[in-house]
Amino acid sequence: MTSTAGVESRILRAPHPVPGAPDNWKRFFSFNTDAKVIGIQYIATALFFLLVGGLLAMIMRGELITPEADLVDRTVYNGLYTMHGTIMLFLFIFPVLNGLNNLLIPCMIGAPDMAFPKLNAAAFWLVPVFGVILMASFLVPGGPASSGWWSYPPVSLQNPLGHLINGEALWILAVALSGISSIMGAVNFVTTILRMRAPGMTLTRMPIFCWTAFSAQTIQLIGLPALTGGAVMLLFDLVVGTSFYRPEGGGDPVLYQHFFWFYSHPAVYVIILPVFGVFSELFPVYARKPLFGYPFVAGASLVIVGLSLIVWVHHMFPSGVPQWMRDAFMVTTMLIAVPTGIKVFAWLATLWGGKLRLNTAMLFALGGLFNFVFAGVTGIMLATVPVDIHVNNTYFVVGHFHYVIYGAATMGVYAAIYHWFPKFTGHMYYEGLGKLHFLLTFIGTNLNFFPMHPLGLMGMPRRVSSYDPEFAFWNVIASLGAFLLGVSIIPFLLNLVSSWVRGAKAPANPWNAIGLEWLLPSPPPAENFEEHVPTVISGPYGYGTGRPLVEHQEEIERALLQA
């Protein structure tokens, strides 16, 4: 048979790097254009900055364990929360998701690489560059930016020491570079998804993760330029002395808030949409059932893109915006619950009656879904103008978005890392350590972030280093939860490193999952399927239906088993 010869020769060949690139660990420190190397570079960099941001968070929680400002100076505290937010968003969650995009999108759609491999590598290498710039702001006179991660003028325009290079200017520079890197990535991901799918993979046969990544990257393309425009004006105001936002020259500080939130609210969907994609990939695998309502789950992602662009003023209800704006944006914000609800019910229907396999990846996905529903409930509360005005700038808001970004998004990222770890490293992870990581994370998350809700309702403001002793009880619990979260990272990193070094060899498809990436060896060779891209003949998630996904699936699977 000549048929399987091509498959076998491809599969039996050891994974090789891009020609000319080092084939050992050094490739992760080089300007490598292989999306799978870049994906791991993104994820490793992001995990490093997760530790940095987490350390800052634990210093803050250490400060807040007592009502007095005793651990750090108040001005230092201002820098801590500003840098914690900025690092976690721009240096942890965005890069880690871009890492997943790089690993998964080309493999899932059967492309050899991204559409623009060099642009891809350049986008990644900007991350350490602006990471260093942001870190360097700790060393400049006057310390790092201290006006919160949103840098509202006129607070952010204060430059008491009068230096040209100050924390705030470095902050804007870092955010601008992050924006450029993200735009480069977004152009790449969207082009790859639109133009490089395997034969037979129509848009309606594309895995949901690709749909959500496409939606998220579309938001990046529309939203980020607005933030960049706004940030350029902020930089001019700060450095040159223009009057875009300076009231004394006729500027309008609220204008900045519009630019900022026009991007930074949709940015939440940039974060959560790929995690929705992860949930949609994992639940069918571990419940052994097709995803319920595929077209609705896919379509809901696009509806979220549309709605996400017309909700930003809900961050500005108390900023002196007119009443009609408050009413309109309250309604659009609440409408977001509809497509999101469609997804949640689709996942529940997928799980319903399924044969659940509760390994670490599935536990993280279920835990993430639980936290997401909780965050959704408080989100609807915050969308309501009267409630929002009551809890604005209190810990209620902090609790809400940490449930979204840690409880749902980061736990979803953990789920994805565990699920695809065997595929991209070629080694199985240790279940025991993984489950310990899940347990500590789930308990830590809820212990840390739940108390923030009663605190907010009682009226404790965010961004303060000292508080009234009546808030002490919940703050102690939250701080203990934060330290538990800090501990939870230890089994995680231990697991990643030791499994990669000496974990059991992973088969091509350890979870019996359906998808093009599982028809590749673990780890996949540099160009994935190269010229032997299988032809897709049915939609994704055919669990329990017996439908093959691609032509000649049996031969491919047999060849993978023999390899």
Place this chain on the structure above:
Amino acid sequence: MTISPPVDTAAPSPEGHEAAHANYSLTGFIIFLCSESVIFLAFFSGYAVLKLSALQWLPPGVEGLEWRTPLLYTVVLVSSSGTVALAEHFLSRGQLWGFRAFWLLSMAMGAVFLYGQAIEWRSLEFGITSGSFGSCFYLLTGFHGLHVLSGILLMALMLQRSFRPANYAAGEQGVIATSLFWHFVDVIWVLLFLLLYAWS
């Protein structure tokens, strides 16, 4: 039985790799241009908000902007879209020298526009720190000017490429992308002219 070859033209095959890749570049460039337009949209809306809510818009002593000379340079810039289209027309018929002539003419027209902009900047009695008006004026015209400059540099690159033998089998994509960029810069300028000079 054979493993099915890649039938989809989107999947790159070894022989068609170069052409397919250029094709992606155009897709990517169009996506980038759409994204880039949002930055101008942000600046335009910021300008409109500041202007509509201003108590005193023009700096003291400034009566308004002189629009006649800028209109002249506007005509030069907008007609360069036509010369770019002519250049593309010649290229599609394989007449490289016609392409180069009109391409160079378009570059020159862009340069004339930039020169006019520089003259205008020097003659104005307000600066970038003269209130919101001055800030907006210099930011908008400056940012657009940077785009004109980038367009001229891109065109220079394409012109240089046209001298490489047999380049235009796959090299037309770059010309299409550059001309799209140039039309984009022109459309932005028309909007900018209306906002800055006509709306008072």
